[in-house]
Amino acid sequence: DGDVNMVVKKDLPLPTLRLFDYRADEPGPVLDSIQITNTPPATLEPGSYFIGVFNVEPSQGDVNYSVQVTETTVPYNVIRLEDGEAIDFTVGDNYVSDDASITNYFMFDVASTNASTVRFEVLDSDGDGALVMSREALPSFDENDRLSPVFGDRPGTGKLLVHTNDVSPVLAGRWFLALLNQQTNELSFTLRASLETNQPPVMVLTDNLWTTNSVAINQEGFDQEVDYYRFAVDPDSTEVSFVLDNLMSEETLNLDLWVKRGSLPTLTDADGLSLNLDTDTERVLFNASSDPALEAGDYYLAVVNRAPTDSEQVTYRIKGSQQLDLPVTPLDSGVWFTNTLSGVVTGMPAPIEVYSFDVHPDANEVTFTLSNLPDGVQGNVDLLLKHESIPSFSDFDAASNNPGIVDEVILLSSETNPPLQSGRWYLTVLNRSNLEVDYRIQVLEDIDDGPIVVEVPSTLEFGPEGLCIVWTSDPGVSYWVEGKRLESDPNWDELAGPIVAETIETQHCLPATTPYQALRVVMRIERPSALPVIDPKLTWAGEAICLEWETQTDRQYVVQAKMALTDLDWSELATLPGNGELVTYCLDQPVDFSFFRILESEQEEPRPLDEFAEIDLNFEGDQLCLQWNAESQRQYFIEGRRDLLAPWQIIDSIVAASAEESFCMVLPSPWQFIRVRIGDLVTEPPSVATYIDAVLSLDQGNVCL
Missing domain, CATH: 2.60.40 (Immunoglobulin-like)
Incomplete structure (x- = not known):
């Protein structure tokens, strides 16, 4: 019944006449209305909105009023994209069926006025589709500013690049996108929008590993589209080869390869060019004889789309590989080899050392162990393993890459994957830290099913009886003395034993003219008999991990677990009776174990329940x-x-x-x-031990009783 106006503001603080997002100030006692819309240009965002009503009645009297908010939903969502942040999404049938409609749009709000390129990319699509884009409007298949096909079997497709030019010098505004599903089943994908101000994105190539991608469609009035890569050349590299394979069949979809050390290449400023016609493979090679000669450092590659304007995205694969001149150190079974590995230099490959070990044809299993020296400089080192050739980041048969300073252990046998093979195995040690790391590496080979051989620390002394090997011993324990005529001999000869120790120090003497260059003392420990174990099936039940296995009546089953294969002992989690059916045992996450097994044994008689006094x-x-x-x-x-x-x-x-x-x-x-x-x-009184009070004395540094 009077003149009131209103202001609206999203989020606190509350709106005032000077601080508001929207204002309605119709004169007189008429309807004041504010509409906030989610259609382009969208201004509606989810959250809390606060309404301020103020009295502007000229008579300055009280005014009675009513206020109403109406929220209207639309048959689609607008998902906002943040610069450089990828989001995972799934869409249903939004195009193929007659009644299909787009229910999810994406919006990227560009506020920057100095951006040179807006990049929209579909990553990891599991099917085919079409990425459509419009500026300040909702796009469709028929009405859009740009369209890019998406192919599930061609990585890198679904890429739209919008550049500035004389016609459109500024990219600021709201850009709307939709992914049209070209199939009736669901389509899952990752979408990313990003701004480029001056430096285009540069992807990293891993040595000897193919990378598959697609370069964007060339646009009328703009430079050819380019994908950039970086490859780090090692100081020990003798030759580097860059290969670009065009995966398209149409001859007009041509690609070129430009390479330059230290900066992004251009057609007129490059160290190497490959400009073959049609879809032929492009190659650039650097070595000591090339011009320019190979040097360590970062090499930058440009994959240039030479296809006609507005034709198609070109899918390709690219690889950089280098040959390293590295020394190889042979290892002996059971012998620790100590070394130091330099730290990582920013922008360069991780430092490595290479070793080899020849596996005996009769070997049952071989254990490769890499650990930090307890008293040295410690850091994160990893271990790679490969049969008959030197392993690298992208080419290995087995690897151990535990975080931190945890030991790296690889066990190979006929039951492992990969299985143990006789012949030469190569080991690569990599330093992941920026510190110079002190480490030791050992290979332990088990050749037969005989006892486990454990080497005992010993010293050599010359005396009246000849050359004597001396070791600290446990009374009653048996020891053997073994020797090698040459340190390079693969096997040890038994020279004496069993020697049953009588005191805490034992020695065995050989003639001073012994033909053996290497001597050692070992204990031979009989292998424990194999335990009857069951390998359970692991399943998930909500947030719990569950173990399943078949049981028998009159049997009991002990659930055991441990964190690492190198742990000596298994932890017992539960003992369950068998019932002749499938049994399930579950543990809530998180659990402190990574490996599980079930021990089977005869059913024990139930222990009587404890009784307690009142x-x-x-x-x-x-x-x-x-x-x-x-x-x-x-x-x-x-x-x-x-x-x-x-x-x-x-x-x-x-x-x-x-x-x-x-x-x-x-x-x-x-x-x-x-x-x-x-x-x-208690039928008999408990026995009481009898003690003698000994007299203590000191004698030449010893305490005597």
């Missing part, structure tokens, strides 16, 4: 006393625990001498819960 509690001074009815000559265990989650612990035990017993403890006490467990009848 106790009365009384306070006597600063003591808490327990009293209960007892049976003479029966043992009772007083148990306590510190909280509800702590295990019960035995505090003391009593053999009852009468029909009533008691136990008192001084307060305060660490035990929050107390109970008395009933034990067995």
Whole structure:
């Protein structure tokens, strides 16, 4: 019944006449209305909106009014894209069927006025589609500013690049996109929008690894589209080869390859060019004889689209590979080799060292171990392994790349993948840290099913009896002395043993003119018999990981687990009876284990349930006393625990001498819960050990009893 106006503001602080997003100020007692829309140019964003109503009645009297908000949904969503942030999305049938419609649009708001290129990319699409784009309008297949086909089997397709030129010098504004699904089933993809101000994106090539991509469609009035790559050449490299394969069949879809060390290449400023016609393979080679000669450092590659304007995206694969002049150090079984590896230099490949080991034809298993030196400079080193050739980042048979300074261990046998093969295996040690790392590496080969051979530290001494090998021993333990005539011999000869130690130091002497250049002392430990184990099937049930296996009646099953294969002991998680059916055992995530197994054994007789006495509690001074009815000559265990989650612990035990017993403890006490467990009848008094009070004396640095 008077003149009121309103202001609207998204989020706090509250709107005022000076601080607002929208304002309605129609004069007089008429309807004031504000509409915020989600259609281009979209201004509506989800969140809280605050409305301020203010009185502008000329009479300055009170005004009665009503205010109403109406929220209208539209049959589509607009998802906002952030610069450089990829999002994963799935769309259904939004194009193929007659009644299909687009329900999800994407919007990229460009506020920058100095951006030279807006880049829209579809990544990892699992099917075919079409990426459509319009500026300040919702696009469709028939009405759009640009369209790019998306092929699930051609990486890099679905790429739209919008550049500035004289006609469109500024890219600021709202850009709307939609991905039209060319199939009736769901289409999953990743979409990314990004701005380029002066430097185009540069992808990194990994040595000897193909990278497949597609270069964008050439546009009328703009330079040819280019994809850029960077490849790091190692200081030990003797030759580098760059290969570009055009994967298209149409001859007009031509690509060129430009290469330059240290900066992005151009047609007039490049160290190497490959300008073959049609879809022929492009190659550029650098070595000591090339012009310019090969140097260590970053080489930049440009893949140039030479196809006609507005024709098609061109799919290709590209690879850089280098040959390294590296020394190879041979390793012996059971012998630690200590070395130092330089740290990573920014922009250069990780430093490496290469080793080799010849596996015996009768070997059962071989363990390769890489670890930091305990007293040296420590860092993250990794281990790669390959049969008959030197392994690299992209070409290896087995790898161990634990984070931090955890040991790297690779075990090969006939049951592993890859399986153990006789012949030469190469090991590559890589330093992942920027520190110079001290490490040691060892290969341990098991050739037969005989005992496990453990080398014992020993020293050599010359004496009246000849050349003696001396070692610290355990009395009663058997030792063997072994030798090699040449250190390069693959096998050790048995020279003496078993030598049963009688004291804590044992020696064995050989003639001073012994033909053996290398000597060692070993223990031979019999291998434990194989345990009857079951490999359970691992499944997921919500947030829990579950183990499943078939059981038999009258059998019991122990669930065991450990974090790493190199852990010595398995942790027991549960013991379950068999019922002749499939049994499932689940653990809630997160769990502290990575490996699981099931031990099968005969069903044990169930242990009788513990019985507990009825106790009365009384306070006597600063003591808490327990009293209960007892049976003479029966043992009772007083148990306590510190909280509800702590295990019960035995505090003391009593053999009852009468029909009533008691136990008192001084307060305060660490035990929050107390109970008395009933034990067995004691028919004989417990034996009491007899001790002798020894006299201690010092004798030349020894303590004597």
